[in-house]
Amino acid sequence: MYQKHVDPTAFMAAHAAGLKDAELAAMFSISRATVKRRRKEFRLGSNCLSNNKGALGEQLVAEFMRREGLNVTETASKAPYDLLVNGLRVDVKVGLRRPSAHIAVPSYQFRLPPLRTSYQASKVYSKDYQRDTDYLALAVIENDQLQHLYTVPTRFWRPTITVTPGSRDCDYQEFRDDLQNFEITGAWVET
Incomplete structure (x- = not known):
């Protein structure tokens, strides 16, 4: 049976120990929705690595x-896109670095499946994506710093997109570090 009351000190200690929402819910006999409300109330982030990266x-x-x-406006958490940029709907995705023993230049994979899961x-x-957003902002992040940004019109959407920033053979090279579609010109990232 779920309860609403949670001891703040115990909750924050369990969160600090790295417990994820499902684990906190089980530990305190509360729903995941209550866990999220308490995290928000106590100003605690998620312990889920993929949520934090996003x-x-x-x-x-x-x-x-x-x-x-x-002009950038951040949207509510349930919106179908993340940012409104100069009136354009933008969904931000963070790539996973693909390990490769035979290629000196790293590549990054972005998963954009048409069916998604939530709540474990x-x-x-x-x-x-094509209905709900205008652009995909594919972020290449290393050491918590934005290294490259691919602003890809959603008409080029695929369930999996792979970019290789250092390669002329990358299918998405024309969108690398390019903000012309947002009325900005010029390079912005040092390579």
């Missing part, structure tokens, strides 16, 4: 675009 990517992309003079895969919902 939030960092959104933050870095928004900060960069603002520095470049763009207990719910499945569809994601229509």
